[in-house]
Amino acid sequence: MYYNYSMKTLTIRTDSAVERALDFLTREGASRSEAARRAILKAERSERRILMRAEAEALREAPAEQIASSELAAEMESIRAW
Secondary structure, eight states: OOOOOOOOOOOOOOOHHHHHHHHHHTTTSOOHHHHHHHHHHHHHHHHHHHHHHHHHHHHHHOHHHHHHHHHHHHHHHHHHTO
């Protein structure tokens, strides 16, 4: 899903580590703004993956889900025989 938000300004304070990172991320000509946007989007995707992985683990470990999965596997096996 893509949201068409108008561009806004974000002001941040940087330290030497962030400046080194920005220098690295802009080494091939990207602007500091573009590097920051890419880093924020990458961080968001990473966080979402972490949350989805944790949710999947919780579902996989839930007793009711294990029973449902076993029942579905047995049903699929009976269908495959046809």
